[in-house]
Amino acid sequence: RAAGGGRAAGPSRGTPGGAASPAPAAARSALLLAPLAVVPLAALAGLVGAAVEIGLPPLVAAGLVLGLLAHGSRGMHLDGLADTVDGLGAGWDRERALAVMRSGDVGPMGAVALVVVLLVQAASVAHLLAHGWRGALVVTALVVASRATCARMCTTGTTAAPGSSLGRVFVGTVTPAASWLLLVAVAGVVLLAALPLAASTGELPAVLAGAALAVLVASQLAVVLRERAARTFGGVGGDVLGAGVEVALTASLVVMTVAS
Template sequence: MSLGDGMRLATGTFTRRTSGQVTVSRDSARSALLLAPLAVLPLALQVVLVGTSVELGVPPLVAAAAALAVLAYGSRAMHLDGLADTVDGLGAGLAKDPLEVMRRGDVGPMGAVALVLVLLVQAGAITALLGSGWRGALLVGASVIASRAAAAVVCGRGQRTADGSRLGAAFVGTIPFGAAALLTIAVAAVLVAAALPVVDTLPPDGSPGSPDLAWSTIRMLAVAALAAPIAVLAAARFRDKAARAFGGVNGDVIGAGIEVALTVVLVLLTVAW
């Protein structure tokens, strides 16, 4: 596995940063998928910095919208585009070729509604998290990192590539189950580490109206630990539905899986406190 080629491929695929020339092979594609959470670290840090603006008095909703704007710009909005195209393809009906609908380049009504709803949910969840100030911003950044593990899960061994997909031909079917599981555990650990500063803000035992501190801590860390596995499972279920409709997985499905995972992680974290 070429780590150098893999990191350059991951950077060029999952962010807007230039990565130079890279030799695309099954090995470099596998490496890129496994390194995707690391490749988006600079973008996640930008999201954290924008979210931290709440400490300067910026309203959480405004900071959440700005964080999503930075995330969309830094990823060329390609995952959002993939989500819209995938939903449009799923809603094409029997009279149309779903892959042809996805290749048209425009956004249909179902794709537009999916984008609006997903961004509303993400903005609402980020707003809630930013109520904890910089600690919440840290969790939002960790969620960005964790969500990129979904790409590896979507491209697991045994998956077929949809007809005509160059990105799918490079990535799909390259990731063994064990590697995907280890990557999921790794990003779950990142989420748990990001949640630890929030534990310090919990009210102590005996405070009026406060829950038991030990139970609150356990609940928060348990949700943080389980958020990534649940999110990648949701992305895998979405992939399975799309693969049945399209005859396989393409680049749009990979991007959609990332957006599904990010949304699930953010929503789960909001229920932790």
């Protein structure tokens, strides 16, 4: 899997045990370019959401958008969310938490997390899509912005979880300054995307403030998740990165729903 998922999909050349091991500079570049890499998928999701303009009910469109995002990412972020929540809920014993997280089975806590997150996302996306193509544009931008979370969670000083091949490759490769610059860049994208919505609602200051706050809140919640995972698992792995993406997307959608 790419950054943000859980277990690696298969062996690769050049390293013992088949684990992928690009240079730190390449790993850092991959994390910083993650928002750009998801643009095609985000744009397609936005087009699907914009179908509300031809009469598709917002809630139906929201379900299709979330289904498309899950399919386009192979469900790895949702899988990471479920595994992370199961691991965090397994108790304070690190070995037990890691074993539960890596078992591959979705436990009751992971299942509840998936239901709640998808329910909140669907309701928030439907609310935004009620504004037509303007809301779809905001949803597109928030999907792009959510991928900046991975860089934020992999800043220098962060430790990779024991046994995590993806964590070993990506965690600790991004400087804090670079992660903040990326955050400012995606915040600018969200602000630009929110302009048509703000103009149409007549609530320009509130909507634009909400757009900036959405990115900041999403980022900080991802950092909170990173710190909790570091205490419980001994570091950050691919599942935690995937969970961070879903947490960030959900939080930013909720903030924009309130703001609009």
